Amino acid sequence: MSAADFLFAPEVQKLLMVAYAAPDQPLTSSELARRSKLDPADVARTLEHLVGSGILKKHRPKADPTESVETVEINRAFVFHDELRRIAMKSFAAAEPVRAMLRAKFKDSVVRAFVLGVEEDGTLELLVVHGELTPDETAMKAACQKLSKNIHRHLKMHVISNARFNGLTPRDPLASKLAAASVIEVIALGDTKARLPVEKIGLLQSAKKKLATLSR
Structure with a gap:
């Protein structure tokens, strides 16, 4: 061998x-x-x-x-x-079990997910970004408890919308954690069937868009 x-x-x-x-x-x-x-x-x-x-x-x-x-x-x-x-x-100890759980249970809602890091006590910190649908809180809690038992780690889960994710500023604690070299992306855009929410266009942008269309 x-x-x-x-x-x-x-x-x-x-x-x-x-x-x-x-x-x-x-x-x-x-x-x-x-x-x-x-x-x-x-x-x-x-x-x-x-x-x-x-x-x-x-x-x-x-x-x-x-x-x-x-x-x-x-x-x-x-x-x-x-x-x-x-x-x-990046494989069997964290990323693969997290990826498998999210794809199996939340493929219609999760658009991106990251392993942010491991705390001193071994707790795994995760960031989940949902799209048009929000993951059911009870189902997510149950899935995390089962995963925690399987990989022998406590989990700290952050679940945010795609709009919140795209709006993160450098001062946001999550933004600084995402910038760390040790971050592992376990679900990327397109990896699941989850749909991104339709962006709402403000009245001013809508008026400008209509004006631009009429002037053609």
């Missing part, structure tokens, strides 16, 4: 999804098996490779050096830690 095949193996992705959701939390093999819903034998075998490659580090609990249960956690000293984390966030 090549390095690329190993990194994108389903077992590796499921374990890293759990580990990156709590990068500073030591996890036992049994806890990883429970959260990832993998067979304990598959977890043990995959952990051996992840620890051996340096992606994860293994240690005993600091509070009790004699404790026999070993734990693992993300190894921030791994030479490719930042790159691997970015790959994970």
Whole structure:
């Protein structure tokens, strides 16, 4: 198995999804098996490779050096830690699950969506832009709760209209977050069936348009 095949193996992705959701939390093999819903034998075998490659580090609990249960956690000293984390966030650990949820549940209302970033506690911040139709609030809340459970992260969701999105100014906190290099666009214009709202033309613009038409 090549390095690329190993990194994108389903077992590796499921374990890293759990580990990156709590990068500073030591996890036992049994806890990883429970959260990832993998067979304990598959977890043990995959952990051996992840620890051996340096992606994860293994240690005993600091509070009790004699404790026999070993734990693992993300190894921030791994030479490719930042790159691997970015790959994970742009794919199986964040972007892909968010994209799949929005396309499945809200394809008629969501026109754009972004992963704005990850907070210190692992919370995923999302921005959803709706078009002509506004997503049902109850349905969105339920979908986010289910997604949060599946990817083992809390979600902070901002849902705004396309008009509000187009009107964002540099002083708006959302605008500054959108300008960050780490932002990931998970739904782009045209990716869903959602329709943009018809722009309302003011009386002055309407009069000018009619005058221009008559003068031709």
